[in-house]
Amino acid sequence: MRRILRRTKTLVAAAAACAGAASLPPALAADVPMAAEPVDYVRVCDAFGSGFLYVPGTETCFRVMGRVRADYRVYGSDQAYGGPGFYSNSADGYVFRARGYLYQDSRTNTEYGLLRTYSEIWFTVDTNAPDTAVFIRNAYIQFGGLTAGRGTSFYDLYFGDTFNTVFKMAGMGNPDFATNLVGYTADFGSGFSATLALEDTVYRQSGIQSAAGITDQGGVRVPDVVANINLKQDWGVAQLMAATHEVRTSTGRADSELGYSVGAGLIVNLPMIAKGDRIGIQGGYADGALMYVGPQAQGPSVVDGVVRNGNLKLTSAWAIGASGIHFWTADWSSALGASYLDVQAPNPGTDFSNIDLQGNLVFRPVKGLQIGTEVEWKYVQPDKGADRNGLVGMLRVQRDF
Numbered sequence: 001m002r003r004i005l006r007r008t009k010t011l012v013a014a015a016a017a018c019a020g021a022a023s024l025p026p027a028l029a030a031d032v033p034m035a036a037e038p039v040d041y042v043r044v045c046d047a048f049g050s051g052f053l054y055v056p057g058t059e060t061c062f063r064v065m066g067r068v069r070a071d072y073r074v075y076g077s078d079q080a081y082g083g084p085g086f087y088s089n090s091a092d093g094y095v096f097r098a099r100g101y102l103y104q105d106s107r108t109n110t111e112y113g114l115l116r117t118y119s120e121i122w123f124t125v126d127t128n129a130p131d132t133a134v135f136i137r138n139a140y141i142q143f144g145g146l147t148a149g150r151g152t153s154f155y156d157l158y159f160g161d162t163f164n165t166v167f168k169m170a171g172m173g174n175p176d177f178a179t180n181l182v183g184y185t186a187d188f189g190s191g192f193s194a195t196l197a198l199e200d201t202v203y204r205q206s207g208i209q210s211a212a213g214i215t216d217q218g219g220v221r222v223p224d225v226v227a228n229i230n231l232k233q234d235w236g237v238a239q240l241m242a243a244t245h246e247v248r249t250s251t252g253r254a255d256s257e258l259g260y261s262v263g264a265g266l267i268v269n270l271p272m273i274a275k276g277d278r279i280g281i282q283g284g285y286a287d288g289a290l291m292y293v294g295p296q297a298q299g300p301s302v303v304d305g306v307v308r309n310g311n312l313k314l315t316s317a318w319a320i321g322a323s324g325i326h327f328w329t330a331d332w333s334s335a336l337g338a339s340y341l342d343v344q345a346p347n348p349g350t351d352f353s354n355i356d357l358q359g360n361l362v363f364r365p366v367k368g369l370q371i372g373t374e375v376e377w378k379y380v381q382p383d384k385g386a387d388r389n390g391l392v393g394m395l396r397v398q399r400d401f
Contacts, residue, residue: 003142008323016292037256047365055342060106061108064103067103067222067399070096070098080387095126097125101121102123106118115286117142139151141249145187152198154181154227155173155226155241155242155261157282158321161323163376163394167377168356170293170295181226193229194228196227197226198226201222201246207302209301210307224246227241227243235269236266237265239265239312245302266281281323287314288315290351293317293341306346340353340374349383370397
């Protein structure tokens, strides 16, 4: 009985204390501890790899990355080649470049598949272009198998393992190239996939010339139709690809023609030699679609077609490029690349070929930092006229974060 009375007195005293606190003046009531509001902290998202965080209050994961690059180039091109070089007092003998990169990646798993947005923006200042240039390299949405926006062409597979920054190697994709597109990729499992896409024609135009050498490029009417079949395995990647490309004059004096390109590429991983080692090769044939096989061809007639006697004649070309990288240690690597391009132009005496050779040595003292030097050489051999040589040596310092 006494125990019950003691408990009752305790409960009454507690109730009185609470009532007293509720009746305190505002100045004193503020000292009474209050429950803290819940905080929605940013959480780590490990569903898509390192660096991703959850957008607070959602199931969307995002990652922001960056890169800063400094290039220092010295040119030894001859006068016939043109461009920077020491052959003339009016030509630049060197070019310095500073470039910043900003990457944004967001991903959400949905019942229809992955929903992803990705963007990549470049900010560049060069010696011979002192104003800051802003270039949107990528800006696309992926939803399931759908890709819409701006990005790498579905035709391109391999870009080489050298810096490939001045003389773009033939046969391979251009690492500085991007296009507006919309495409759908069907995944058949076991690493097999196929893609069908519409890509902006203007980004692959080399132009049209009349017999007098005047540009005669017409407006676009039909986008490029690009298709590929791709196989991804632990050993590497293989791909077959094809594209159509409309060639249209501006004057209407000649009918438009439908050009095309077909190609194949292969990348083989070589971890049995050293971690990160690989080799790759890509090549193709084009008729009226020169930039699919020669992304930066140099010669007397770098066009998709020529108007002769009122008829539009297409330029044909074939090219092949190969490259590879070897890690001597975890910190040191070397890469070599070579390519050959042969162009058969409609105008007599304007056929030509290109040979490109590149090699580099790269040091990675800490994670995310590269310090490398590279030599790039392009040899232009026209059917008529003098041969040309382009040469550049460069130093690169790059930090990824």
